[in-house]
Amino acid sequence: MQVIKTGCTDRCKIGPVIAVMPQNTWHTHMDEEKATSLFEQVTAKLDPGASL
């Protein structure tokens, strides 16, 4: 996971946004709980043998 600090991207209305790469799927209106659950969902799908 990489966290990048950016300037204002005018996405306040739909933010916080989490983008899952490499597909660039956007998950909007996230909070701590949703982010944790999303992280678990995404990592569960990853092949443990694949290099990240």
Next chain:
Amino acid sequence: MMVIRKAFVTDSEDIASCLLLAMEEIVFRLMGEENSEKALAFMCYFAERENNQYSWQNCWVVEEAGSVVAAVNVYNGAHLHALRQPVIDYIKNKFNRSVTPEDETRDGEYYIDSLGVHPAHRGKGIGTGLLQFLIDEYVTRRNQPLGLLVEEGNLAAKRLYEKLSFKSSGRKVLLLEKHLEHLQIIR
């Protein structure tokens, strides 16, 4: 919470109904008749097939609570003629009409063809969020110009696009009797 993702072939029916919200009038003109049922069948035909303007392959969708509430089709302007030919051929075979639309895009940009938000989900920033996503995907990540056409006189739409930093390129297009202005974001 909404999820914006690349469309799958299984989204085809939802894509057809969402895109039709934006382009029913154009489909009526292409078919030469005002029939909503036929227009939906027309869009479904193309959405579920590959290599045409309205194919699921060119679409992104917005999902809310597991349902598709908005869709947009975006493609490389350089591929317009190839993607449009199946549509022109279908209209010729099925409706016996020869249509020669003016080019809505050209080489050198990714083009937002149509974007539709389900009426029950309007006013919630879904369309704006989807456009912000497209700017991120095409302009920021792929470093490509992103263009669209807005109907002249549709000031509300134009204001929204300008707020998102689309700028007039000065190009005008007359598409099936509609006067349109070309807007673009170049990184």
